[in-house]
Amino acid sequence: MAGFRQRAPVRVDIAMVAHPSVTVFVDLSDEDSLVYDAHGRRECGSTVVGLVPGDLRLGGRAAGGIECLQIRLSPVLAGAVLGASTDLSGTVVSLEDVWGRDAGRAVERLRATASWDERFTIAADALGRRMSTRPSLDPEVAAAWRVMLTSRGRVRIDSLANEVGWSRKRLWSRFRSQIGLTPKHAARLVRFDHAAHLLAAGNAAAQAAAASGYVDQAHLHREVKAFTGVTPTAVAAAPWLAIDDIAWPTSFADLTPSTSPIRHVPRRTPPAVP
Secondary structure (H helix, E strand, O other): OEEEEEOOOEEEEEEEOOOOOEEEEEEOOOOOOEEEEEOOEEEEOOEEEOOOOOOEEEEEEEOOOEEEEEEEEOHHHHHHHOOOHHHHOOOEEEHHHHHOHHHHHHHHHHHOOOOHHHHHHHHHHHHHHHHOOOOOOOHHHHHHHHHHHHOOOOOOHHHHHHHHOOOHHHHHHHHHHHHOOOHHHHHHHHHHHHHHHHHHOOOOHHHHHHHHOOOOHHHHHHHHHHHHOOOHHHHHOOHHHHOHHHHOOOOHHHOOOOOOOOOOOOOOOOEOOO
16 A cells, blocks of 8 residues: 655646556545546546556546545455455446445544554554455465466466366356456456556567567557557556556565555655656
């Protein structure tokens, strides 16, 4: 999870980039200021963004500034915490629609403190309580997802099925019913995410395509367009990717010590609008 704060009056209009996680945005502004627009459907305030939401934009205006808590959940964890990860794929929905009245109570507690460390603790506690009451996914599905991540999406589905001890048909069926995407589509998303971060790091499209296992630059261009609705050049300049190394560090030495299974942002908190 990561906290974003912009004290000054601000107008937001950011193209968000698909990520291999279910993302929860908790709007902690004085008023529900953030607006999410995907496929012409708009949601305000605190929301949940499912896997592969398509051409997604975050916008809004706040006279008193913006504060937002962002939580990324792997689809494996999202199934346990939210209980509806399959239904969320390709959508943006209100947090209240997913959590019910618990959402309002959690947001009130989070708004009552300005300390990010306290907010992380409150959010981790809320997630943990929900996780303990939800059924977990099949261990084979969870194992298949982990293989996709470690291989950066470059895995054959037949090999993946063999590795978890299932037939291809069974893996396809169970994975789709519990994750919300087919194994092939999920692997494409993970591979796209790797390529997108290479583009954001300054690599040329041809280099990013080769390093991510695409046939050629045109193949990468088609995948970027399919997942985001924009070009590789636009993805390379996406502010949401530019702050990933700060908000979501890969080095555990940079993380706030915690026994919680939820990853915390470092104490240096990036601004709401990069």
